Amino acid sequence: MTTFWITTFILITILLLLWLWRIDQTTFYQKNPHVLACLGITFVYGIYVFINLGNLHSPQTLFIGDQDQSIQIDLGTPTNLAYFQFMVGPRDGDVFRLSLSEDGRNWQHHHIQTASVFSWDYHPLDEVAKYARITPISKQLHLLEIGWRDNNFEQVQILHIDPTGENLMDEQHLVPDQLLDYLHSAYFDEIFYPRTAYEFIHQMDVFEDTHPPLGKVILSWSINIFGMTPFAWRLPGVLAGILMIPLIYGLAFALFKTVFWSLFATVIFAFDFMPFVQTRLATLDAYLVFFTVGMFYFMYRYTQIELATRCRQKSYLFLALSGLFTGFAISTKWSGFYGAFGIFILFVIPWMKYWVKTKQEADGWAGFYRNLRRTVAWCLLWFILVPAVIYILSYVPFYRTGYLYPDRGFFAAIIQNQRAMINFHLFLAADHPFGSYWWQWLINWRPMFYFANTLPNSMSQGISSFGNPLVWWSGLLALAFTAYRAFKRQNTAIFLMIGYLVFLVPWFGFSRVAFIYYYFPNVIFLTLMIAYTIKEATLLDRLKIGRRKVAYGFAIATIFLFLLFYPVLAGVPIHSSYVETFLRWSFMRDWVLIL
Numbered sequence: 001m002t003t004f005w006i007t008t009f010i011l012i013t014i015l016l017l018l019w020l021w022r023i024d025q026t027t028f029y030q031k032n033p034h035v036l037a038c039l040g041i042t043f044v045y046g047i048y049v050f051i052n053l054g055n056l057h058s059p060q061t062l063f064i065g066d067q068d069q070s071i072q073i074d075l076g077t078p079t080n081l082a083y084f085q086f087m088v089g090p091r092d093g094d095v096f097r098l099s100l101s102e103d104g105r106n107w108q109h110h111h112i113q114t115a116s117v118f119s120w121d122y123h124p125l126d127e128v129a130k131y132a133r134i135t136p137i138s139k140q141l142h143l144l145e146i147g148w149r150d151n152n153f154e155q156v157q158i159l160h161i162d163p164t165g166e167n168l169m170d171e172q173h174l175v176p177d178q179l180l181d182y183l184h185s186a187y188f189d190e191i192f193y194p195r196t197a198y199e200f201i202h203q204m205d206v207f208e209d210t211h212p213p214l215g216k217v218i219l220s221w222s223i224n225i226f227g228m229t230p231f232a233w234r235l236p237g238v239l240a241g242i243l244m245i246p247l248i249y250g251l252a253f254a255l256f257k258t259v260f261w262s263l264f265a266t267v268i269f270a271f272d273f274m275p276f277v278q279t280r281l282a283t284l285d286a287y288l289v290f291f292t293v294g295m296f297y298f299m300y301r302y303t304q305i306e307l308a309t310r311c312r313q314k315s316y317l318f319l320a321l322s323g324l325f326t327g328f329a330i331s332t333k334w335s336g337f338y339g340a341f342g343i344f345i346l347f348v349i350p351w352m353k354y355w356v357k358t359k360q361e362a363d364g365w366a367g368f369y370r371n372l373r374r375t376v377a378w379c380l381l382w383f384i385l386v387p388a389v390i391y392i393l394s395y396v397p398f399y400r401t402g403y404l405y406p407d408r409g410f411f412a413a414i415i416q417n418q419r420a421m422i423n424f425h426l427f428l429a430a431d432h433p434f435g436s437y438w439w440q441w442l443i444n445w446r447p448m449f450y451f452a453n454t455l456p457n458s459m460s461q462g463i464s465s466f467g468n469p470l471v472w473w474s475g476l477l478a479l480a481f482t483a484y485r486a487f488k489r490q491n492t493a494i495f496l497m498i499g500y501l502v503f504l505v506p507w508f509g510f511s512r513v514a515f516i517y518y519y520f521p522n523v524i525f526l527t528l529m530i531a532y533t534i535k536e537a538t539l540l541d542r543l544k545i546g547r548r549k550v551a552y553g554f555a556i557a558t559i560f561l562f563l564l565f566y567p568v569l570a571g572v573p574i575h576s577s578y579v580e581t582f583l584r585w586s587f588m589r590d591w592v593l594i595l
Contacts, residue, residue: 041267044270051570055184056226057174058144059145061170062144064089065143065165066136072131072133073131076160081125083149084112085176086121087120089144090142090195096112096136098133098134101131101133103130104130118185119186120185132148143168147172155177157172182461187463188281189281190283193219193284194219194233196219197219199401203402209420212333220397234282240287241278241286245266245269248527249266251300252265254297254301256531261535262531264554265527278520287332288336289520291328296342296524298322301318316378324382324386327389327391331390339503395414395417434448434592441518441519442472443473444473446516448464449463451463461573462592463568471523471530479500503522534550565583579593
């Protein structure tokens, strides 16, 4: 299977490169450059991001057992049992007793505690049994399905179960043939956010309240349509990632004004590791970054119109769209406030230039203040009122559960939740083996290890989030070049530095544990900086090296590294020797990619 997908990716890459080479010579391209460019890279990205995303089907009927209420099970014939499999429901930490007997008189007891919600777990066994009994020890037990495997790892058929426990065995065809696998289970923080979306739908007590609700509301829409399955809770993030591609392209074209360099920037973003991994994981970061691209893209379009043509009607539209995306970003994660500060700086810059220009005109003050008042009023509407409404409305599903401080009114409950979030983010003292500092993100020092599974025959699965080494390490040179050009007051460089720094500087003094995926919004600007540097670097002219040749080589190397590391980004089963031979470079020996 691994060979098949690698071969597929190589063929796709060859087609992509041939398309890039021929693109300037096609009549269709000359008439529709943006359509062809955007559709091409979006289509390619959409192909590989959906591969092995997650199961479309998963147990849906929930069994809730009361304390000391035993469920009797008849397996039909005495069977050598090797494993007991069970899928945990929306509550973890439940404790139950699994009792097994060959004759119905002598019983062996196993105490089991449930762990990750909406995940398949297992308990190893080594005994012969014909009868089984499940008895909740905690107040309640929440399970979605159970199953057994014999010594040959064949699924054991259940002959009969008490009617009160029918939900435990009504979807036996969905019992997986692998003990642990991300395809049919939640992993990492998926045990929080899809769970909260499920609780919104069923109006249950809410477990996770450390981020604003919008991202979990989006998850609930998908779960309502497709059911509580891994595919359903990962689909919105994947769609956000796919929609990022045309937005990234649009932002790049606004900056560079040429299709080639815009497409180059989009390609290296699409084949960086982190966008791929983070958008396939049902956390909130995919939505945050998608909304971030939108807010910066529309604000940049506004600044260009404001500086060049002062076409108020069109510029007001871009301001409104930027404010809308700002509201969505803040309502997803508070990191959206970092972006809001960045677009505020970008908004001020053209007005400062307008003010300097007006000072030199004898009769320009009246028009300046009139336009300023109108624009400020428009901004108050779209950057204050509209985001506030979006933020408040996102709490409606949360409040309907009755869990969010039910003794308080709606607005009082929202305020109280903000205090709780502040306390969580500022005073969390937890440690984590894959935590990292902001300066380690810059050099790709410590990948975030999300999922691990050991398989027979020295095969392993692993999923890690980190950056494409070529993109992130060469991005440091691009960062230095862009900073230098920003110091020289070059507009594109100033824009890129503002976007990059507002998402990095807040972490300088952050004391609680942090992770490399917090750097995800910066990848937007890092990839744009690389394209900007190659496009503008005069050193290449002195060395008589064609800029487009460098871009082609960089894109090919970026895609090659993506293919090389793909197994540890997507959880593809691989032999441990592959990791040791090809992925453990001498200066990255401490990277944990598989176990």
